[in-house]
Each structure stands twice: as structure tokens, then as C-alpha cells.
Amino acid sequence: MSIPFSRFSDYFMTVAKTGNLRKAADQLHISVSAVHRQIALAEEELDIALFERLPNGLKLTLAGEMLYSDVLRWQKEYKQTCMRFDEIQGLKRGAIELGLIAALSDGFVVDVLATLQSEFPWITLNILTDDSDVLINKIITNEIDVGLILDPVVSAQLDVMSFVEIPIGFVMCPDHPLAQHTHLTLSQTLDTRHIVPDQPLVIHDRVMAMYKKYHANPAQITLSNDIRLIQSMLKKNMGIALLSYLDVYSAVEKQELIFIPLEDKTIQPLTLALCSGSRRQLSRIAQLLIRTLTEQMEIKFNHALAGFK
Template identity: 50%
Template sequence: MSLHLPFSRFSDYFIAVAQTGNLRKAAEQCYISVSAVHRQIVLAETQLGIPLFERLPSGLKLTLAGELLYADLLRWQKDFQQTQNRFHEIQGLQRGQVNWGLISALSEDFCHQALLHFRQHYPWINFNVHILESERIAQMVMQNDIDFGLILNPQQQQHLKVDYFIEVPLGFVIPKQHVLAQHKKIRFADTLEQSHLLATAALTVHAQIDAWYKKHRFQPRHSLQCNDIRMMIALLKQNYGIAILSYLDVYPWIISGDFIFQPIIEPGLPPLTLALCTAPKRQISRVAQMMMSLLIEKMQYIKHSIPATQTASIISSE
């Protein structure tokens, strides 16, 4: 990863705000909270003694001082990248390959952002990405076929080490234009007349969700069964109905405001575990370690964006 000097971090935050004109969008790009970006900008303005942004109803606009700093930072980043390239050549990072696997739920947003980051900072590194089911990725890790893997609900195995993990809740996914989107609490009874998009056995979440429906003896009057998350998301965007999915399946659209996510906190519906795994005896290359560090940052971002559990209701059919 790039060298994380304090000034380097501030420059990333400042440039993101300057380019987007929006604190929330800048925070998403930098994988941190909105409050952290705002705090860095205010601190810089205080220390420099001059405002860098105009606060407008439509967003943030650079002042003259902000425009000067923006231009200087772009030049500084370009020069600093050349310095880093020289450091990498000394460290032997001028070439390399990262061979890794991940589940399909991570391929649309999670994987893209990580690869684009590496392409920008380390254009000489090659990647071999395998998008497969969790069990197959775990096998490839244990057989030393790949450097590491991102899998769901890893089974305890002698030849599989969990380097980092987060718990991802399941919950109701509701389009923002849906009649239930404004409800602070949802009971199964509230959804009786709604169309339900049901994940079938081909999807990891099926077993838990199906058992939960049976536990509450709930049979929706209108349903559509589907084995593809992408199609379910497309239908949700069109306000076709509601679904119970994991936060991981839909978090880009939760962050963008397209969907509402209400976690379900019940013993019968435990969260999923997303784990970054390696083989215990495998020697991980420096470039693979750097990629793992970036992915852990992204996992931490997802963890902190999950709605607080205390706002979730215990949902039942009563």
C-alpha cells in the first residue's frame, strides 16, 4: 500500500472532497467515516488559518486558497509516487503477482475498488482473481493454489487460518420507494401482502432464511424464487418487492441510499462470517500481504457501515 504519512492521508481526504464536493462520497472513496473526513478538513483550516471550502446548500466548493492547495497537492502526489516507485524498486516490488479468490457477492464493488487502487499505485503488479463458491475457495487456499481467499462461514480446518473476519447480519432489504421503507420496525405480519424475493438453495443465505421462514410458519402470498443475487437486486431497484438477504449482498446500494436495511437480530438467524483466510504454512509474498492489508481496510469499512444492532427490532409473526 502507499506510505501512510499523516500529510499523505490528509491529501487523500482533501482531494476526494475537492473532486466530489460531498463529504459522504469522499468518505466512501477513502473507506472512512464522514465525521473523520470533516474533522481533518476543519483541523487543516484551523491550522492554516484560512477556509479551504465554501459550505453551500449544494455541497462544498473550493475557495481560492483551496484551489491553490488542490493544485499543489496534485503535484506533490505525482512527485511522491515517483519517490515511492524508487523505494519499491529497492525493496524488490517492481514486479509480482497476487493470486486470490473471493465469493461472487464481493465481485461488483469490493473487488473493483481494491483492484483499481492497486492499478493506480502499483501498475506493475499482476492479478489472478478466482470468483467461486466459498467451499471451493477454501480448498484452493488449503491446497496452496492461491495466496489467500475471502469466504463465508469458514469451517474449522487444520490447514485453514483465519487472518481477519467480520460478522455480517441478515435483514430485510427494502427499496427506498417501498411502502415499508419508513417503518422503524417490521414484523412478518406487516409483509404478508408484499411480494417476497426468496433466495434459493444455490445461494449461501438460503438455508438460514428458509429455516427462519419455517420457524415462524410464514408463507408469503406473493413470492419469486431466484438463485441469482444480481437479478434480485435489479428487481428490488424496480420496487418489485422485499427480500431477506445479508448486508454483504447489498451494502453498496445501502450506502448509496437505494435500499433500506433492517437487521434481524434473533437466535434463529445468526449473522454470516466473512473471513480472509490463508494456509498456515504458506509464505505470503510482500505484494500479497499489501493486498490483504487493503482488503482488511475495506472489511473494516463494511463493518462500521452496518446499521447499529440496537436500532434493529426482534421480528416475529406475532
Template identity: 40%
Template sequence: MIAFSRFTGYFNAIIEHGSIRKAADALHVSASAIDRQILQAEEALGAPLFERMSGGLRPTAAGEVFVALVREWQRDYRRALTQIDELQGLRRGHVDIAIIDALTQSFVAPVIATLAKERPGLTVGVRVLDNEAVAQSTASGDVDFGLMLNPRSMKDLEVRRSIDAPLGIAFRPGHAFEARKEVRLSQSLDERLIVPAAPLVIHEHVAALFRRSEIDIQRFMACNNTHMMRSLVDHDVGVAVLCWLDVASDVASGKLGFRKLKDAHVEPLRLHLCVAPRRQLSHAATEVLRYVEAGMRDAHTPRSISGR
């Protein structure tokens, strides 16, 4: 039999660091101890778990099976600990959530900060992924819940709360757009316009808006990173088509201005808080979900983006 707890620790360290030596350094154990555990496991399984290469180790097909198995076991173990805590009336546990990059400068961090103060026994693991990866991780149960924009399919997701995340024009303070309540796409065409490129989620929505408006999007500067787009606007390169979530913190600090796009062809963007259907959330996950829902309520689009 494999010494499962020790083996999984060694196995995970090799996956994370790519070699036995680096795994040994990270775990403060000898490389020979790790190598011995891996060899014993491979002998017990009758299959190699790693392919030995000059640059380190790479999991074989059998190794990939174990990667999925170990991660599933770790999730189940954490949930079991949480359930035991709940049976004992303890208010602690661990919750994993997935969010899109646009939320790294949003209400999520303040929510977790509040949670840490008011519920110190709860810990939160945050994974920043692309939009589809958030949806997949949520649907598969790899995380307790996820925050994403308009996922391609809602079939495997249950929406708990949604808020509007409108598209608009971001600009430096003092720009002429500051005097407007809203901006039409046609009013921005004479500006040095910066548009989102793939694989950004909003790229598809912006590209669709340009097509329906019969405007060639190729004539404008494009960028596939919202942080860079905000930086370009801040350095007076131009104005940018962005989602409210991308610029909320900059608007709050007065660094940038933002006005909603008012066009008949604008497809609505919404931020969804989702869980896997029929999944029974732990007490810890329910508590964290409640805090995030409150954060979403407070994160509604403020009047400042429409100039009122």
C-alpha cells in the first residue's frame, strides 16, 4: 500500500516544482526520500508516474490520472474537515472561489478583508482565471463558486446573483466626455480609440457592436490586456472601450473617468455569481457566499459613471 498522505505531499511538490530536487528543497526533506516514495508508488501501481527528462520530471498518462485523483482527494478532505467542524458547532472552514481578472481590483478584496476580520476561522482560496475557466471550475465543483461575465453556457451553472457590468468609454479626467451623461460609439470615433482584443471576454461584445454599427474595428488600436489599456489611457494615449468592472477602482480614486455606451446595438454584460447545480454548499461556503452577495449589492454602478 502507498503511504498516501506522505506520497501525495511529495507527488504534489514534484508537480508544482517540476523536479525531485526542487520539491525536496521546498519540503525540506532529502531528495532520496522523495525518490524512494515515488519509486515505491510506481512499483505498487505497476506503471511509471513520471517521465524522467533532462530538465526535470513530467507526469505520464498514469501520472495525470493521479494528478486529478489527488486534487479530488484534497477537495474531499477539506470538505470533510469543514463538515466535522460544523458538527461540533465551530465557525471555521476553507472555501475556494474563482474570479475573472477584472475583479482583482474590485469589491472582492474588500469583501475578503471584512470576512477575515469578522469570521477569522474561515479561509478563502482565490483563483484568478479566464472567464471560461471560471465557468468550468465552478461547474465541475473544483471551486465552491465562481464570479464570471456572461458564460457561453449556463447549462451546468446555477446563478445566485447578477449585477450589470456595462460597457463604456474610459478617459482621463478633464476629457470632454466628462460633461456627458452617456457616450455613443459614434461620438468616440474621432478619438484615439483603444479597443479590447481577444481573448478578453468583452472583445466579442465590442466586436459585435462595431459590426452592427458597420464600423471597421481594425482601424483602431487594439490591446488584449485591460491593465495595459487602463495604463494607456492614464498616459493620455487615447480613450478605451472597457467594462465598468475594469475601471471601477480607477474611477473611485479619481484616476480615470468612465461613461456608459448608449447604443441600440450594445449587448448587455452581467456579472454572475454561480455555483454548480444541486451542489450542497458547506456552512463555510454559505457564509462566504453571503458576504460576496452583499459586496455585489454594494458594487452596483454608481452615479458617477453617468455624470450625475
């Protein structure tokens, strides 16, 4: 941004560069008399001549050269001041501290961050991937600006900016014999191998509650506490799994896996929440990130899941 501190400084710099009132007026798109008046008023107020009037134009006096040098310096410093203002606003400089659960390391969050980085290439993105409990502590202690976490505990120190409910369902390879079903009960799946999410995965407790409720004992079981490994095994048609839609939505969108929602209202869905600290002063760029993530959460989950009903 190049904004002079006064109309005079703009006129003065243009006359100094052109050495001619007419040329300066043409560049400024004003009359010659307006330029002359500004220069004359300044010289009168400063009580010193800034230009020598020559037959072929104007030439800076010693005082004029000193002023010219100072205005150049002031304009440069003004640009730096504007940059500092932008840093405060968070739109030209600065960093965003974002916390994510591992399930979001691929998919819509990466798309949002890529768009943000494209629009604001000077932004520094500090991204932490960890368990929800760890992220909640870091949000509360203001170590990160915002976090996407599962099942946040109600706290006066935690602001939930937005949230979506994530259903649980059966996940399998498109080639699996059960993949043609639009509805499945747990009893229909007991003859096939179950890939069971183990602790400390958040989905583990929900899945074990399902098995206990229906006294279900799958004939064959594979345990894993790594969602990516579970996905890989499902893609290889090594069994089926009870998972949240969040765990597999990216693979489902790519038609690499099938998701069949579990029709059991007694099993609570997971809650994916976008949270920040209640006392955290968020920059404008962090606020923009929150708005964009909220919109994409709605699109990816609420809108997509409507198609399952």
C-alpha cells in the first residue's frame, strides 16, 4: 500500500520526479493551479523554498532534497506499519495453531488448508495431530488456536464453535458379499471376520457396547488400534468393521469402501467438534479458518449422511 500522509506529500513527490508542474498535474489528474497552490502553501508554511524556478522547469533546492529523502523514508516506514497492522489482523503475517485428531489427516481439512495457503501464502500453519484429550488440554491452556476433536467434555474453559454428529456403521470393501445390502443387523455379520478397533481409539467403547448389548461373538476377530491399518485391511477384503463415518469418509467418497449406517438409536453417535479456548483472542485468519471448516463439516457430514437415510 502506498498512501502518502497528506495531499501535499503526494504532489511534492510527483513534481520532484517530473520537474514540471504540467507533467505532475497530468499524472495526478488534477489542474496545474492545484499543484502550484499546494507547493506554494507548503513553502509559505515552512518558510523555505523547496524548488528552484528555472526556465525549463523546477529543480529541488537543498531543503527540497532533504524533504524528498525524508518523505521516501516515511513512505517506506508507513508500508512497514501497514504490514504490522496486517500482522495484528492475522491476514498478511502470523501463524495458525491448529490441532487435529488423526482421522482428519486426510480429507476435507487438508483441502481447506490448501485453499487457505493458496489465498494467503505468507501464513504459517502449525498443525498438531494427537488424541482428543491431549488437544483439549492444549486448547484450554491456549497452546493452540482451535482444534477438531471428538466428544468434547463440557467445560467453561472450552468454546464449541460448531459440531456435527458422526454415525457408526458397518464398513467393508465393495467386493464383500455383504456390500450389496442397504441395511444390516449385527447378527447378519457374525459369520464373517470382524476387524475390531482396539483401545485407545475413541470408537472402541461404542463398538464393544454394541457387541455386549446383542451378546454378539463374531466367528473370527482381528484387533487393531490403528485406523489406517484397519482401512487397509478392509480395502483388501480381509473382513468388515464397525467404525464411525469419520474414520472412513475419505475412502467412501473415493468408492474404495462401503459404509452402511447402523440403525440403532440406542448407540450414541460420535460428536466432531470445532473448539477454541474460552479466553483465546482469535486472529482474523483463524476466524476465517473456523468459518471455512464449519462450512465444510456441514457439507462433508450432514449433507452426505442425508443420502444414507
